[in-house]
Amino acid sequence: MPKPLQQAPAILDGPGVxxxxPHGLLLGYLDWYRHALMRKVAGLSDDQLRTPVEPLGWSPLGLIKHLGWVERRWMRWGFAAEDLLAYPPGGDEAEWNVPAEQPTGSVLDAYRAEVERSRALAADAVLTDSARIGGRFRRPEDAPTLGRILFHLLQEYARHVGQLDVARELIDGQTGE
Known part of the structure; x- marks a missing residue:
């Protein structure tokens, strides 16, 4: 008896063909990478999520925390010019490390909240809209367009999700697409 055919893998990642x-492509690929981030940590124990991976020096949960701050800085503080804390007290150390008393769920919830806020800001704008003045950008000539900000976020995710592939393989041998 012949083996049943398996569903063919998607020809393209990201948004549908x-x-x-460009707006739909940038948002679609950004969401694809956000989902890829979560797929790559799925199945890890709390200890595996929180333990720094050597020789990288950061934990998968620390990477998620960092990407939440990246979303916040570029979309809320940058594009929307919201008056908010853009960097955690303690700098990079605090941004990448998850203290033992900080629950995993709170890191994930904070990340998801930043993503939802970013999505809402991008959905109601066009790629040629410039960032508002007053947050990250103080002068009109320094304010990038939404398209440039989304492209920056996309490259951040592409780089970090690729790094997470390496971390996951070091943790338990799992490899991804």
Whole structure:
């Protein structure tokens, strides 16, 4: 008896092939990487999420925490010019490390909240809209467009999700796409 055919893998990652406008492509790929981040940590124990991976020096949960801050800095403080804390007290050390008393769920919830806020800001704007003045950007000539900010976020995710592939392989041998 022949083996049943398995579903073929998707030809393209990211948004569907019907998406061709730059706004939809950027948002679609950004969401694809956000989901890839969560797929790559799925199945890890709390200890595996929180333990720094050597020789990298950061934990998967620390990477998620960092990306939440990246979303916050570029979309809320940058694009929307919200008056908020853009960097945690303690700098990079605090941004990448998760203290033992900080629950895993609170890190994930904070990350998801930043993503939802970013999505809302991007959904109601066009790629040529410039960042508002007053947050990260003090002068109009320094304010990038939404398109440039989204492209920056996309490259941040692509780089960090690739690094997470390496971390996951070091943790338990799992490899991804």
């Amino acid at each position: 019907e998406v061709s406008d």
